[in-house]
Amino acid sequence: MEKRKLGSTGFSISLLGLGGFHLVELPEKEALRIVNLYLDQGGNYLETAESYGSGNSEEKIGKVAKVRRNDFILATKSAQRSKEGITRALEGSLRRLNTSEVDIFFIHGLNRFEELDEISSSQGALEGVEKAKKEGKIRFVAFSNHVTPEVALNALSLYPFDILMIPLNYFDRFNFPGWEEEVLPRAREKRMGILAMKALADGFLWESEREAIRYTLSLGVDSLVMGANTEEYLRRDIEVVENFVPFTPEEMKKVREEAPELGSYVCRQCDKCLPCPLGIDIPGVFLLEGQYDRQMQDGIIRDPAQYALRDRLRFWLGNQDYAQKAYQELNPKASVCNECGECEPRCPYKIPIIYKLNLAHEKLTDTRPPGYCRIS
Numbered sequence: 001m002e003k004r005k006l007g008s009t010g011f012s013i014s015l016l017g018l019g020g021f022h023l024v025e026l027p028e029k030e031a032l033r034i035v036n037l038y039l040d041q042g043g044n045y046l047e048t049a050e051s052y053g054s055g056n057s058e059e060k061i062g063k064v065a066k067v068r069r070n071d072f073i074l075a076t077k078s079a080q081r082s083k084e085g086i087t088r089a090l091e092g093s094l095r096r097l098n099t100s101e102v103d104i105f106f107i108h109g110l111n112r113f114e115e116l117d118e119i120s121s122s123q124g125a126l127e128g129v130e131k132a133k134k135e136g137k138i139r140f141v142a143f144s145n146h147v148t149p150e151v152a153l154n155a156l157s158l159y160p161f162d163i164l165m166i167p168l169n170y171f172d173r174f175n176f177p178g179w180e181e182e183v184l185p186r187a188r189e190k191r192m193g194i195l196a197m198k199a200l201a202d203g204f205l206w207e208s209e210r211e212a213i214r215y216t217l218s219l220g221v222d223s224l225v226m227g228a229n230t231e232e233y234l235r236r237d238i239e240v241v242e243n244f245v246p247f248t249p250e251e252m253k254k255v256r257e258e259a260p261e262l263g264s265y266v267c268r269q270c271d272k273c274l275p276c277p278l279g280i281d282i283p284g285v286f287l288l289e290g291q292y293d294r295q296m297q298d299g300i301i302r303d304p305a306q307y308a309l310r311d312r313l314r315f316w317l318g319n320q321d322y323a324q325k326a327y328q329e330l331n332p333k334a335s336v337c338n339e340c341g342e343c344e345p346r347c348p349y350k351i352p353i354i355y356k357l358n359l360a361h362e363k364l365t366d367t368r369p370p371g372y373c374r375i376s
């Protein structure tokens with residue numbers, strides 16, 4: 001399997017990394033078989049977290065580490081934000097992983113500005129990480145962020161992280177454009193290691209797996225981390241990665257424009273519908289809708305299975321409050337639209353702008369508890 005330099009760490013990392021989240025779904029024997037198969041096929045990056053099955057994933061990877069620790073780069077994560085908490089978490093991880101040192105230790109899910117303050121304060125997690133580095137318990141420090149490119153950008157200036165992990169796929173490209181447009185180039189400038197996750201957008205792109213993996217790898221990441229809970233999935237991912245040929249810029253553009261999952265509901269943020277005579281920031285509203293529910297819920301049931309999938313995934317990232325707060329600052333609101341119709345013919349993707357604005361406004365001002373199914 002192709003190996004790439006992981007930023008400035010000196011590691012040579014396989015293009016496909018194995019994420020440990022799905023190992024918790026498997027009996028131990030099967031989980032170990034999957035991990036060993038991945039390593040035997042040339043993969044060399046195993047990543048887990050203390051939170052995956054409350055240590056269950058780490059315990060399984062620890063069994064493999066006991067036998068062949070030198071065959072892979074080992075990474076784990078903790079969502080603790082204090083020095084004391086992260087120190088305790090790391091001790092637990094090292095014990096379960098059967099090792100005295102992890103190669104990469106992540107501050108997990110660093111998604112909010114307040115968390116940047118917490119980890120960098122006196123007695124914050126970064127002090128714990130520094131101490132652990134000096135003690136030889138971790139080699140490189142990383143963070144992951146799932147939903148807020150603007151927070152990730154700030155994290156890059158806060159601390160000299162060696163590696164970052166972010167979601168990169170052609171669907172969330174339009175919900176969180178900052179990943180591709182700002183964070184990726186900034187991380188490259190800093191010569192950080194770049195790990196991609198969520199190439200299939202939490203499963204939403206499952207019918208286009210080859211294109212989705214190819215798209216993410218074409219962004220020039222060092223490795224794409226994917227989970228697998230069957231041999232079949234793992235072998236398929238390996239096969240796609242081993243036959244990887246980057247998309248040309250024209251092909252990338254075509255995927256962004258024509259991917260079937262994007263259809264005529266996902267706003268491509270092209271601004272062609274503007275200006276609105278009433279000053280409504282149409283793409284801005286749709287961007288916040290994307291952050292609210294990833295533009296999953298269009299309210300139309302064409303295919304029950306597809307609808308069920310979208311309904312299950314729409315609040316996956318738990319970002320509703322963040323998007324609603326940002327919408328409070330956006331003026332004028334989508335609700336002032338007088339349905340003049342000027343914008344719709346300008347949209348190359350035939351997005352029903354008036355209908356979608358109405359829906360987005362309802363979502364972004366909905367005060368009912370998250371998860372409430374509001375569209376019948």
Ligand code: SF4
Nearest residue numbers: 276337338340341343
């Ligand atoms: S239909 Fe609504 S959003 Fe579109 S241009 Fe007219 S007022 Fe603006």
Ligand code: SF4
Nearest residue numbers: 267268270271273347
């Ligand atoms: S023209 Fe269509 S895709 Fe482009 S920003 Fe406007 S609504 Fe979005």
